[in-house]
Amino acid sequence: MEARINSHIVIGTAGHVDHGKTALIRHLTGIETDRLAAEKLRGITIENGYAHLRLPSGGVVGFIDVPGHERFIKTMLAGAMGIDAVLLIIAADEGLKPQTIEHLNILNHLGVSKGCIVITKKDLVSETELVALSNAIKDLTHNTSLSGFDIVYYSIYDDSCREMMLDTLERFSSYSDENKAYAASRLHVDRVFSVKGVGTIVTGTLIEGQIKKGETIFQYPGNKKCRIKGIEVYGQPVEIAEYGQRVALNLSIDHDQIARGDLLSSVDQFTPTMIIEANLTTDQLSQEIRHWQRLKLYHGTREVLCRIALGNDEAIHSYESRRIQLRLESQIYCKVNDPVILRSYSPMVTLGGGIIVSSHANKRIVDQSDEEAFDDLMELKTILKHSSCFFNIEDRFFERTSLSLSKGYELVEKMLKNEIILKLNDDAYALTDNWNALCELILDAVSIEHRQHPLRKGIQKETLRSKINTTFPLSKSEFNLTIDTMISNKLIKESSNSISLFNYSPELNSVQKNAIDEIMAIIETHQQALVPMNDFLVIRLDKNVIYDLLYYLINYELLVKINDEYIMTMTLYKMSVQKLFDYFETHDVLSVAEFRDMTGFSRKSTVMLLEHFDRVKLTKRSENNRTMIKN
Incomplete structure (x- = not known):
């Protein structure tokens, strides 16, 4: 995959207060970065200022003018986090100062290894003093990321200095980084404001990826989805912005729902x-x-x-x-x-x-x-531990990592080989530890159901899903995948929407077998096809035991539950369903009276059975008639 070559770079100024950072940028670009009244009055930068310059080669340099005063180091840091190169500014007449050293240390920690050191106000000192200051700077920057930087003498009253600086900027204005170019977009917001008739505007440096007008982007920590209504790069409207550019975004989000320090990213599940x-x-x-x-x-x-x-x-x-x-x-x-x-x-x-x-x-x-x-493997494992139980391995999966696509896929193969992750199907993977914990939780829930209700086939699927939901909040498709995989692995089995352990089968004792004989005898001697469940309470056993036995017969399809109060034998139920099908072979509409005459049931039993057919989607009621639902 060939990396994009960017013809732009973001350069930050750094240095002590009143050493000429803002004046230098104004001389280079013609743009005033002091944008607050307090800044113009006091002559120091309080907020980060922004400017841009098109080089003779056509490349674009974006400038971030950071404040030099010690009280505004926080603001300086916000700007420095998004720069590619630096101009470390040191005034010739004042030399090295506390904020010079602190800014230098910060740049070194940020790994800024591109830029130059600019000694401003060169016209205020002698050549000997300039050489002495240059030597002191070389000693200070030794063993830092700024070691070996060019040292440029500058005066805003000498236009030849500007030409020399443009040549310097050309040398490091183009760069490429495959990982940044093809990563998910990330932008740390440094300014938020609203424009009447336009809406919310945010600015920042696009440190990774690419963004397009009309795309959806996510705001964190609010996890709000918003649309990019417009993009400006260095004051010009564009359709696409790429990493390394200073951008202003017009977003479909309320001004009070986003703030400086927030993150904008194309990643829709960025884990905090x-x-x-x-x-x-x-x-x-x-x-x-x-x-x-x-x-x-x-x-x-x-x-x-x-x-x-x-x-x-x-x-x-x-x-x-x-x-x-x-x-x-x-x-x-x-x-x-x-x-x-x-x-x-x-x-x-x-x-x-x-x-x-x-x-x-x-x-x-x-x-x-x-x-x-x-190492990279530990990074990937860390991300997976904080992901949902199931994940899909595709290009977007690696957007939350610092890995290239080739490295990411290489590590996935390694994790599969070492059984750190499992492949359940082409679209679903899981950490082995998470999968084992999920299976154990399901087996425990099914075992508890067997102990509490030993005569039932198992636990209803939706009941099981709700029991594990607190620990593993699975979607319906994820849950079904889990059940299907566990069935394939012969851990559980499914029958009539009930889940049981693979080798489980209820065993009846002699008392329970005798009670079932009594249940069947009551049904055979009953006057009606539908039998009230309360009629079985004449059997001299605990009520709960009787109901468990009835559900045992229902689960094993000897009886059918018509509603919460009535049951009928499976044999009679199947005969009734067949008569229903036979009737609709030649008819479109069925009345209660017609079905009563066909079955010979009482009107009450006929109505309850037809209402049952409505619930299970065999028929559809229209006033007092039924039509067959075609399925």
């Missing part, structure tokens, strides 16, 4: 998580990170509180790399290999970052001494 595991690398820490410390996690454009689970005597120190587990206080929707950033709860300082290695972990303390590297 409250426990993740990540490979964390820490920065310089003023204090060690302790077990159960409350932290802030940043994923996508979302911020959630969490606790870190290390073990009571464990701690994490500066510049340490290790696997950790985080217990979240709010749900997130994530995938393996998603980047995350951790900050302290108070004071708010960036502690470190890394990537998610388990998106739906079980509660545990990660043992560093024997911890195995997380």
